[in-house]
Amino acid sequence: MSINKEAYVQLVSELEKSNASLIAVSKTKPVEDIQVLYDMGHRDFGENYVQELVKKHDELPKDIRWHFIGHLQSNKVKLIAPFVHMIHGVDSFRLLETISKEGEKLNRVINCLAQVHIAKEETKFGLDFIEARQLAAIYFLEKKFKFVQLCGLMGMASFSNHTAVVKAEFSALKSLFDEMKALYADESEHFNVLSMGMSGDYALAIECGSNMIRVGSLLFGSRT
Numbered sequence: 360m361s362i363n364k365e366a367y368v369q370l371v372s373e374l375e376k377s378n379a380s381l382i383a384v385s386k387t388k389p390v391e392d393i394q395v396l397y398d399m400g401h402r403d404f405g406e407n408y409v410q411e412l413v414k415k416h417d418e419l420p421k422d423i424r425w426h427f428i429g430h431l432q433s434n435k436v437k438l439i440a441p442f443v444h445m446i447h448g449v450d451s452f453r454l455l456e457t458i459s460k461e462g463e464k465l466n467r468v469i470n471c472l473a474q475v476h477i478a479k480e481e482t483k484f485g486l487d488f489i490e491a492r493q494l495a496a497i498y499f500l501e502k503k504f505k506f507v508q509l510c511g512l513m514g515m516a517s518f519s520n521h522t523a524v525v526k527a528e529f530s531a532l533k534s535l536f537d538e539m540k541a542l543y544a545d546e547s548e549h550f551n552v553l554s555m556g557m558s559g560d561y562a563l564a565i566e567c568g569s570n571m572i573r574v575g576s577l578l579f580g581s582r583t
């Protein structure tokens with residue numbers, strides 16, 4: 360087993376000084392590894408693949424809060440809608456609409472984050488800043504998506520050793536978050552999550568205003 364209990368304890372104590380919460384990203388890792396962190400009291404886990412998440416949800420304790428952090432296809436929303444705690448990767452209106460429809464069928468409001476593209480790499484999913492502003496405007500002003508709770512923003516920085524580059528990306532996302540929070544001050548009481556930072560850059564992300572980090576390999580070992 361590659362799970363690193365010491366790293367978990369260390370990370371949790373580091374986070375006590377911030378107001379950031381920790382999503383343990385368990386994608387590709389066995390349920391036994393998740394159970395170890397669960398037994399240490401951890402409840403928030405992140406997964407990227409729908410089938411894998413559904414299977415793990417079946418096998419593990421039901422009070423785990425599952426965060427879907429990968430790219431979500433509209434036709435798969437219904438598979439996770441009954442139990443998912445938060446969907447981090449909302450990158451289109453269509454997806455937001457589908458999530459709201461599936462939520463309506465279940466009479467369940469589903470927590471979502473809009474994913475914003477901040478990295479240099481083209482492969483990373485997400486809305487650009489203009490699209491993110493449009494999505495927020497429609498969500499907050501038209502109030503069409505009744506079974507979605509837009510809880511904030513999510514982003515992934517470039518894989519870069521250049522601290523200045525990563526810092527600029529995180530800071531840009533924090534500015535957008537603050538802008539929306541202020542612009543929709545009357546509607547945005549639940550718009551409080553800024554999900555940014557992974558194993559390699561979480562400290563910098565927190566410095567830039569992140570309040571939710573998604574950490575995988577540091578806790579579970581590298582993925583093959």
Ligand SMILES: *Cc1c(COP(=O)(O)O)cnc(C)c1O
Binds near residue numbers: 384575
């Ligand atoms: C895999 C993944 C993570 C965790 O990455 P690590 O570098 O292993 O900490 C965080 N966020 C997303 C969206 C991911 O896909």
